[in-house]
Amino acid sequence: MSTRKATLIAGIPAENRALFHRVRFEAGDPAAWIKFDLDGPSSTHFIVRDIEADRARQSVPVDSVASPPDYEPAGGLSGDRITATAQAVVECLRRQEVQHVTTDRTLPFVFAWHLQQAGIELQYCEELGVLERRTKSEQEIEWLAEAQRITEDAMAMTLELIANADANAAGQLLVAGDILTSERVREGIAAYLTSRGYTLPGGSIVATRPDSADCHARGSGALVVGEAVIVDI
CATH class of the missing domain: 1.10.10 (Arc Repressor Mutant, subunit A)
Structure with missing residues (x-):
């Protein structure tokens, strides 16, 4: 069985321009963009605060949109928004049996910590997203x-x-x-x-x-x- 992989860019879109460039969605709450590379064609997923989810579904260029409560782990979600988002990301990855995650220079440590605690291998890619942002459409x-x-x-x-x-x-x-x-x-x-x-x-x-x-x-x-x-x- 091949390694189940994902790419993760996370943070606050209004502050993290790498994340904003991926989703083109202005929001002041924590969010995460995930690209799954599993057994079949790749797919993209966006996790954002529940009050922003409907707006995101109308504009964010991904295959699906969800909120942290959709991926509540067994121990529940933290009352802290960014921690809850990190927990939800890990639970989302766990349900897809992801073993390896690649991320960029902007990932907040809270996401990295929760990934490590879940035993998911985390790899830093220095060039992730850089060329895409430098090349203008x-x-x-x-x-x-x-x-x-x-x-x-x-x-x-x-x-x-x-x-x-x-x-x-x-x-x-x-x-x-x-x-x-x-x-x-x-x-x-x-x-x-x-x-x-x-x-x-x-x-x-x-x-x-x-x-x-x-x-x-x-x-x-x-x-x-x-x-x-x-x-x-």
Whole structure:
């Protein structure tokens, strides 16, 4: 009998981009994507919190979707969501008599620990998912181009805001009579992108002296005349 194998990518899709790339499903709760390589053709499975399951069934490109209660082990599920998800993954694999699991660099240790406790062999694959994410489909290229265009629009808006600002006697920039600060400009950038359906998970940089000399400083305080302003979206 050949070894029954599976591939596992798990975590929180909203944070784990490798998992998100597999399922294209934005969720803030733990989830797991499993590919089974058993006796016949391979199949894919997605385990996600029960309140997300119906939504996942409509959009996630897998053969089946389930929730942790569907794979409750004999000892029950933990009240902790990520632990319960790890327990359910192990129970799912156990029912399929999986002996060997391959995973990527993003797997949370709680999943690895429960797999080890169940006696399932776990192998790390350095290249799992890397080439797939680096290679862009036509759809992904279109999405990137659109995102770049929206980002350029946000940059143009920001530069125009700063360039057209007035100044008070102290040299501080003013817009509508209020001091223009790094924080205020960043809020404007975030609001602009949100209004167009985009998020800004990494934030933005609007920095002037002394922060402008630090490439990753967010910037703070009033923008002033005669000083460079670094804007990074």
